Amino acid sequence: MEFTINQDFHNVRLDRFLKKTYREIPLSGIFKMIRKGNVKVNRKKKKQNYRLQEGDIVRVWEASAPTAAREIIKLSTQQQRLMEQVIIYQDENIILCNKPAGMVMHSGSRHEYGLLELIVRHTGNPQFCFVHRIDKMTSGVVMGARNRLTARKLSALIRQHDVEKEYAVLVEGSIQKDHFILRNFLKKEADRVRVHPDDKNGAKEAISEFMVLEHGPERTLLHARLHTGRTHQLRVQLARYGYPIVGDRKYGKKEGVEEQQMFLFSQRLAVPSLELDFSLTVPGIFYARLALSQKAAETTLPLNQSLDK
Numbered sequence: 001m002e003f004t005i006n007q008d009f010h011n012v013r014l015d016r017f018l019k020k021t022y023r024e025i026p027l028s029g030i031f032k033m034i035r036k037g038n039v040k041v042n043r044k045k046k047k048q049n050y051r052l053q054e055g056d057i058v059r060v061w062e063a064s065a066p067t068a069a070r071e072i073i074k075l076s077t078q079q080q081r082l083m084e085q086v087i088i089y090q091d092e093n094i095i096l097c098n099k100p101a102g103m104v105m106h107s108g109s110r111h112e113y114g115l116l117e118l119i120v121r122h123t124g125n126p127q128f129c130f131v132h133r134i135d136k137m138t139s140g141v142v143m144g145a146r147n148r149l150t151a152r153k154l155s156a157l158i159r160q161h162d163v164e165k166e167y168a169v170l171v172e173g174s175i176q177k178d179h180f181i182l183r184n185f186l187k188k189e190a191d192r193v194r195v196h197p198d199d200k201n202g203a204k205e206a207i208s209e210f211m212v213l214e215h216g217p218e219r220t221l222l223h224a225r226l227h228t229g230r231t232h233q234l235r236v237q238l239a240r241y242g243y244p245i246v247g248d249r250k251y252g253k254k255e256g257v258e259e260q261q262m263f264l265f266s267q268r269l270a271v272p273s274l275e276l277d278f279s280l281t282v283p284g285i286f287y288a289r290l291a292l293s294q295k296a297a298e299t300t301l302p303l304n305q306s307l308d309k
Contacts, residue, residue, distance in 0.1 A: 005056040008127065008148030014041065015048040017058070020148075021126055023117070033060070075121050083122040086115070089278055093150040094143065095119065095128065096269065096278055101139040101261040105130060119144065131155050132163075132229070137247065140167070140266025141280060157271060158229065164270040167224040168213070168282040169234060170263035170290055171243040172253060175212055175220045182237040183207045186230045192250060193232040195240050206230040208237055216290035219246060221282075223267075234264060246289060263289060 009017050018030045018039065025033075030048075037045045038061040041052070052058070075083065082100075089096040097115060099105070104114035120128050123146075130144040131154040143163075145151035157163050185196040185203035196203035207227035214221040220243065224234055235251045238244060244252035247259030263286055270277040 001060045003058045003060070005052045005054055005058065007054055009052050010054040011051050012148070013048065014039070014046055014050045014052060014058070017052055018060070020129075022060075023120065023126055075118065079118060080122065083118055087119070087122075088141070088280070093146050094154075094274075094276070095123075095146060097142050097144065098280060099134060099139055099142050099266075101137050104136045105133045105142070115142075116144075132158060134266055135232070135235075135262070135264075137249075137262035138264045138266060139261070139283070141269040141278060142266065143269055143271075154271070157273065161227075162271065162273050164268070164272070165226045165229070165266065166268040166279075167226070167234060168265040168267045168286060169210075169222040169224050169238065170246045170286050171220050171222060171238055172218070172246055173220065173243045174215055174218065175222070175243055177212070179209075179211050181207065181209050182241060184237065184240070186233065186236055188231050193230070193236045195236060204228070204230055206233045206237060208234055214287070214290060216292070219290050219292075221286060221290050259289070261285075 003021070005017075009020075015027070015030055015034065018033070019025075019027060022030070033039050034046070034048045040046070040059050041050060041056050043057075043059070086097045086099065087095060088098045097119065099115055104111045106114040106116040116128070116130060120126055125146055127147050128144055129151050130142055131151055132143060134140065134142055143154065145154055154163070184206055185199050186193050186206045187196050187201065187203040188194075199205060205228060209225045209227060211223045212220055213223050226233065232251070235245055235248055239248070239251040245262060245264050246252070247262040248264075249262075265280075265282060265286065267282060268277075268279040
């Protein structure tokens with residue numbers, strides 16, 4: 001198989017290009033193919049860290065691919081229908097998805113596949129990748145790129161704070177302020193993120209803005225806007241403030257009813273410079289859980305019952 005390198009993969013390492021192209025082959029298999037000379041660039045053997053140039057011709061002897069490679073997943077009829085529902089916007093460069101709660105973003109950590117692998121298989125595009133991610137138990141809008149060049153552009157826009165992200169959040173407790181801003185310093189340590197007093201020792205500033213949407217008997221529905229994008233930012237800040245997100249098993253309440261999902265919803269994503277602005281309706285289950293007291297939640301309806309508002 002021959003590939004002519006275009007602008008998407010200009011200056012990308014040879015091993016990373018092959019891993020993107022042959023997702024079913026483990027990285028050890030990629031290294032073995034390169035080492036044995038079964039991959040050549042412009043008819044010459046190259047090392048795995050060779051930086052590809054636009055116009056290079058990469059030839060791969062696919063018969064040399066490891067037989068122990070992981071099998072590419074084949075979508076079931078149910079998965080195919082799910083992908084048709086999950087993809088909420090697409091053009092020649094970008095795909096927006098409404099990720100369900102409970103689905104991981106990509107394979108790994110005991111998960112054979114995630115949303116990434118499903119989208120790749122559904123679209124038949126091995127170059128597709130997400131440019132940001134949300135937690136497994138978080139639902140809502142995530143953005144991906146159909147090609148490497150777009151991925152670079154979107155990642156740059158995220159770094160330049162030209163991508164707006166807004167969330168609906170259901171928290172424990174009754175917040176009396178209509179509007180508030182949380183600002184602190186966060187650092188990931190082992191399996192969780194912790195609050196630090198300053199930006200020393202690698203901690204980074206995190207800023208989030210909140211507005212109260214509705215009050216329930218013992219809970220509050222919030223609208224949140226991220227001004228920075230730190231790992232677990234909203235989860236850690238709200239727990240520290242004393243109002244953990246409902247269903248957050250890492251930073252939230254350890255006692256009482258165990259929710260089947262975390263009530264954090266990526267509601268809006270906008271890229272002003274691209275004139276892209278997409279919003280979703282807050283799921284009805286958020287309002288159903290808002291209206292319940294802790295005691296009443298023990299006998300509530302199952303999550304899959306239609307509760308759209």
